[in-house]
Amino acid sequence: xxxxxxxxxxxxxxxxxxxxxxxxxxxxxxxxxxxxxxxxxxxxxxxxxxxxxxxxxxxxxxxxxxxxxxxxxxxxxxxxxxxxxxxxxxxxxxxxxxxxxxxxxxxxxxxxxxxxxxxxxxxxxxxxxxxxxxxxxxxxxxxxxxxxxxxxxxxxxxxxxxxxxxxxxxxx
Numbered sequence: 315x316x317x318x319x320x321x322x323x324x325x326x327x328x329x330x331x332x333x334x335x336x337x338x339x340x341x342x343x344x345x346x347x348x349x350x351x352x353x354x355x356x357x358x359x360x361x362x363x364x365x366x367x368x369x370x371x372x373x374x375x376x377x378x379x380x381x382x383x384x385x386x387x388x389x390x391x392x393x394x395x396x397x398x399x400x401x402x403x404x405x406x407x408x409x410x411x412x413x414x415x416x417x418x419x420x421x422x423x424x425x426x427x428x429x430x431x432x433x434x435x436x437x438x439x440x441x442x443x444x445x446x447x448x449x450x451x452x453x454x455x456x457x458x459x460x461x462x463x464x465x466x467x468x469x470x471x472x473x474x475x476x477x478x479x480x481x482x483x484x485x486x
Contacts, residue, residue, distance in 0.1 A: 318332055
């Protein structure tokens with residue numbers, strides 16, 4: 315059988331296709347082993363699945379080789395058994411890495427601590443709370459010490475001021 319073939323793709327006969335085109339189509343899975351194929355010199359009624367043509371099937375779909383591993387021994391991977399090469403076990407490698415890291419960090423000065431932003435919240439609270447409270451006590455003789463308006467101003471003013479500075483303006 316020649317390697318120029320007609321194929322049935324998506325229900326329609328296509329071709330003739332060269333061996334290179336057939337290999338590309340097989341590589342991108344356009345054709346499979348069940349794709350109907352006929353040779354260029356075969357009659358129109360001689361459509362067969364590609365798997366029935368062993369020569370062409372072997373060219374387009376080569377068998378995959380099986381990877382076999384020999385037996386390996388891993389009992390002494392983490393321990394140095396050779397006296398000529400001491401220090402090749404995991405523990406000594408980790409100790410050497412830690413010693414190297416300490417040496418590098420000793421030579422470099424430590425980074426300065428991050429600057430702490432000044433918090434002016436307490437100062438601002440006192441600057442606002444003191445005049446509020448002085449104002450409430452200054453109004454007391456004129457409005458009466460048991461005036462509900464004055465008591466509400468005193469209580470709600472201090473609670474509102476604390477809520478505003480310590481709750482609402484938290485990142486302040």
